[in-house]
Amino acid sequence: MRRMLFSPWMLVPLLVLASVVALAVQRARVPSRADWQAAAAHIEAQRQPGDGVTLVPDWAGEARLALHGLPAFPTPEPAQADLGAYDRVWVLGGWGQGAADLAGGHTVLSSARFGAATVELVQVGGDRVLGDLRTDLERARVQRRRDGGRVETCDFWDGRGWHCTLRKSPEATRACLASPTAQRLNRRRQDPHCGLDPWLNVSRDWRVIDDAPRACVWLHPIANGEVEVAWDAPDGPTLEVRYGFTDKVIFAHDRAESRTQPATLTLWRGDTRLGSQTVEPTRGWHRWDVPWGTGSGPLRLTARTTRQTDAHLCVAARVRGPR
Amino acid sequence: MIASALRLPAWFDHGLGLLLCIAQILLLALTSDQVGIPRDESFYFVAADRAADWWLADTPQTQDRLSPEAIKHGFEYNHEHPVGMKSLFGVSHRLLNQRWGWVKDHALAYRLPTMALAGLAAWLTFLLGVMVHGRLVGLLAALALMAMPRVFFHSHLACFDAPVTFAWVAIAYSYLRAARSRRWAIVAGLALGVGFSFKLNTFFVPFVLLGVAALDAWQFKRRTGAWRAAGEARGPLTYHGWIAASMIVLGPLVFFAHWPWLWLDTAKHVGWYINFHAKHVHYPVDYLGTLYYRPPFPWHFPLVFTALSVPVGLLVFGAVGTGTLVRGAWAAWRTPTEQPDRRAAEGFLLANLLAPIAIIALPFTPIFGGTKHWMPAMPFFAVAVGLGVVRTARGLRPAASATGRGALAAGLAVLALVPAFWATLHAGPHGPAYYNALAGGAPGAAALRMPRNFWGYSTIEALPWLDAHLERGAHAFWHNATSGAIRAYQRDGRLRRDVRYTGDWTVPYSDWAVYCDAREKLPEELDIWRDYGVLWPVEGVFLDGVQLIGVYHRPERAAPPVPPGGR
Structure with missing residues (x-):
């Protein structure tokens, strides 16, 4: 009988050997810190005013150290990335990921390699963001209207958002906000937030909604009344509103069920009511596209609910149009 | 392949086991300063100090050790876990660091008992390998256990997962010896009690061994035609009866005796302990892109996690070894009369390998701790690795002499163990962040959205x-x-x-x-x-x-x- 030249048992050491080779290949694909720094320096030298910078994949943590000083923004979900605020975006990539993983419609203008890191410059396609409430929040006007008719103007800006109630004078509040960390810590028990309400405000924010960080405007609705944000939004064909409750109050908790009650968002242009959406206490970063081309006047967005507990609502509003 | 009767370790084997034990302790101690302090360990440091106060009567409150005040001082804090290990951590720190100054590093002084038990676990794993197949399998098994990055990480900590891994092996090993020795029955009972004093997982061991004992007795019956041995001889049933008696008496006795907190208000405190773990809270776990906050959890969680977090070489040979065990168990089941008396060793290894994983695979078991919760399976998996290497060598060169096959097995072992030890030294201090080549390493695991941190x-x-x-x-x-x-x-x-x-x-x-x-x-x-x-x-x-x-x-x-x- 002829002896078999290849024993199936050979597969066992071959499999192990393949894993060693795979390990070596995987190690070689890891960009070093120097690779990222060289890539970032290249972007810094080449970028033009108005360019954006982003990183793919988002978990390439070491690259984040190189992004200081660049107009960089995170893209935790590349396939849903919204680059509409820019004409051109520099994409810092690694592990074979880069511009090709971003939502479609972009043209790669140039690419370069720095060790295991890559840099691609893309011309952004698709709609352009003509105005963004979050970016313009300092120029927005905020008020709270109680059902009884009482109106509170929220006109104190704490650097991040608008507040309606202060426990001390605006000057004293500002001085408190600017005080050194040691003083803030010492006063933590008596005055943890410099007299500001940490929840009921309208602020520029980042929140985890539908399992990803969302750049949004914190818009905590109130019971027996409504919060209104008025923004002189630019003209454009479409207003895109994104909204959702934070994951923390919807499902990322250890209670039997969520305490959040539905909220209602209503949109106006001047005195014309454009529509309304009920925000159910369910997981999601919802999208609401509203025709924005007709009418005039500021955008007015109101939020109300029947119960304030865990009403952790965050919204984004952008006017979009062709490039 | 596994056909001969079990081989009892000789003194030379114990010498080798001791060397492996010392090597493991040294490796762990020398790398202790690379391994950070997770949340729980910092709480155990405090509990350990209080326990040491009691054991060494070091404070005015603990001079009269049996007073309720002294017991409360020593053991009220962190009473959701028994105090066996916390006492060892505390006494080790108090004596080696504070009193004698032999160990300058405080954290290392607390951690040394865990490291010692991890060393003993390597020793016992070696002995298990020797018993079921021989010295080469034992050696490979011990080295495989030492070369698992996540086991390496947890073997540093002044926590309970490495100790309970040791305890599980110790109980299982003493059971295997006691299956044909009355003296070892006492050791098995004591080992169970010691395990109880380490961590809750131990409560599952007797049930696993009960199944193995039943298999052993049944195979004896099929082999000999009778449940009991003839004449003056003793059969498995007799030995298992002694083991059961020893475990039932000595296990709870050691558990109760070691924990002074239970001496006060016994029913209430025992009830609280059981209740705490029966209704343990669930912490969120990120697994393949989904954050799980509450049950039911996916049954494949421990299987996939193991497949992605044990170095691939060990995984492959472990799979071959597990297959060998299954074949051996099947042969013993089908034709018991043709098999030597192996005390159902294949079933024993498989049961102890699979039970810790199966417990976590149940959809309502808390899974937040990740791999550490089924770490007691790893010494048995390591034995499977050893068997797998030897079986592969035999498959590759069936006609070779024993020496030739041994040399080939050594070559295969190098192929599996060198990358595994490299991974252990490279990523072991970050144990929970270690993922193998199958996952694509840490970056691949990040892309798969597997967790990589463990409470600080x-x-x-x-x-x-x-x-x-x-x-x-x-x-x-x-x-x-x-x-x-x-x-x-x-x-x-x-x-x-x-x-x-x-x-x-x-x-x-x-x-x-x-x-x-x-x-x-x-x-x-x-x-x-x-x-x-x-x-x-x-x-x-x-x-x-x-x-x-x-x-x-x-x-x-x-x-x-x-x-x-x-x-």
Whole structure:
């Protein structure tokens, strides 16, 4: 009988050997810190005013150290990335990921390699963001209207958002906000937030909604009344509103069920009511596209609910149009 | 392949086992300063000190040890876990560090008992391998256990997972000896009690062994035609009866005796202990892109996790070895009369390998601890690795002499063990962040969205940078690292003492934030982004480019401007 030249048992050491080779290949694909720094320096030298910078994949943590000083923004979900605020975006990539993983419609203008890191410059396609409430929040006007008719103007800006109630004078509040960390810590028990309400405000924010960080405007609705944000939004064909409750109050908790009650968002242009959406206490970063081309006047967005507990609502509003 | 009767270890085997044990302890002790202090360990340091007060009667409150005050002082804190290990941690620290000054590093002094037990686990794993197949399998098994990065990580900590892994092997090994020896029945009962004193997992061991004992007795019946041995001889039923009696009497007795807290208000305290674990809270776990907050959990969680977190070489040979065991068990089942008396060793190894994994695979078992919760399976898997190597060598060269096959097995072992030891030394100090080549390493696991942090352990690697860069009296927010952990680092000189711990949920009162990357903690990283007004860390700790720790720095505080229309 002829002896078999290849024993199936050979597969066992071959499999192990393949894993060693795979390990070596995987190690070689890891960009070093120097690779990222060289890539970032290249972007810094080449970028033009108005360019954006982003990183793919988002978990390439070491690259984040190189992004200081660049107009960089995170893209935790590349396939849903919204680059509409820019004409051109520099994409810092690694592990074979880069511009090709971003939502479609972009043209790669140039690419370069720095060790295991890559840099691609893309011309952004698709709609352009003509105005963004979050970016313009300092120029927005905020008020709270109680059902009884009482109106509170929220006109104190704490650097991040608008507040309606202060426990001390605006000057004293500002001085408190600017005080050194040691003083803030010492006063933590008596005055943890410099007299500001940490929840009921309208602020520029980042929140985890539908399992990803969302750049949004914190818009905590109130019971027996409504919060209104008025923004002189630019003209454009479409207003895109994104909204959702934070994951923390919807499902990322250890209670039997969520305490959040539905909220209602209503949109106006001047005195014309454009529509309304009920925000159910369910997981999601919802999208609401509203025709924005007709009418005039500021955008007015109101939020109300029947119960304030865990009403952790965050919204984004952008006017979009062709490039 | 496994056809001969079990081989009892000789003194030479114990000598080899001792060498492996010492090597393991040295390896762990020499790398202790690379392994950070997770949340729980910092609490156990405190509990350990209190237990040491009691055992050594070191404080006025514990002079009269049997007084309720002394017992409360020693054991009321952290009474959700028995005190066997906490007592050893505390006494080790008190004597080796504080009293005799032999071990300068406080954390190492607490941790040495765990390391010693991890060394003993390697010894026992070697002996198990010797018993079921021979010295080569034993040696490979012990080395495989030492070369598992996650086992390596947990074997450092003054926690209970490595000790209970040792306890499980010790109970199982003493059971296997006791299956044909009355003297060992006493050891088995004592080992069970010691296991009870370490951690709750031990309660499952007797049920696993009961199944193995039934198999052994039944195979004896099929082999001999009778349940009992003829004449003066003793059969498995007799030995298992002794083991059962020993375990039933000595196990609970040691458990009760070791824990003075149970001496007070016994029914209430035992009830509380059982109730606490029966209704254990669930912490979120990120697994293949889904954050699980509550049951039911996926049954494949421990299987996939094991497949992605044991070095591939060990995994492959372990799979071959497991297959060999299954074939052996099947042969013993089908044709018992043709088999020698092996005390159902194949079933024994398989049961002990699979039971810890199966328990976690149940959809309502808490899974937040990840691999550490089924670590007791790993010594048995390591034996399977040894068997797999030897079986593969035999498959490759069936006609070779024993020496030739041994040399080939050694070559195969090198192929599996060298990358595994490299992975252990490279990624072992970050054990929970280690993933094998099948996962694509740490980056591949990040892409798969598998977790890589474990309650603050990785803080330690950021300390040298922080020590060099933080201003005097800096206010630091230590996400996930407890005040106890930070104090422990400062006590051991790993962090300047002027650096302040601001407390939990204190981002607004800090200038530095040390964030431990974990998907379920993402809202806390965003708290830093929001409050500091920055998106990018200034420094960090990375494993193969993937963030374990992000260090954030707050820009200087300034009074906010007054926008048009504002006041």
